[in-house]
Amino acid sequence: RRIAAPCPxxxxxxxxxxxxxxxxxxxxxxxxxxxxVKGGSLSHEDEKFSYVVATRFPATPAPARITRRPQIRKGQVLLxxxxxxxG
Structure with a gap:
């Protein structure tokens, strides 16, 4: 078995x-x-999620995975x- 995601x-x-x-x-x-129930006033909350995708078949390995939301700066995008x- 192989891990296909999120790990590259x-x-x-x-x-x-x-x-x-x-x-x-x-x-x-x-x-x-x-x-x-939660004692909050916001109409939303940010939930954290994690996942794993496993496969019996060989998966083409990705060179890398983006792990955070891109940070947009003047003239650049940080990933x-x-x-x-x-890691």
Missing amino acids: HSEACPIEPGTDWCHFSARVSRSSLHRQ ELCTRDE
Whole structure:
């Protein structure tokens, strides 16, 4: 079996344990009941998600995966990447 995503490889994770983890955030709408139960006033909250895709068949390895939302700066776009060597 091979890991197809989010890791661009099937090796051990290069991220140092306890320092970070592979995830993404998604903005989720909250109903009035949800806001009341959680004691919040915002109509949304940002939830964190993680996933793994495994396959029995060989997958073409990706050279890297984008792990965070791109940061747009004047004249540049910064990407945080996970690679086999750098996590």
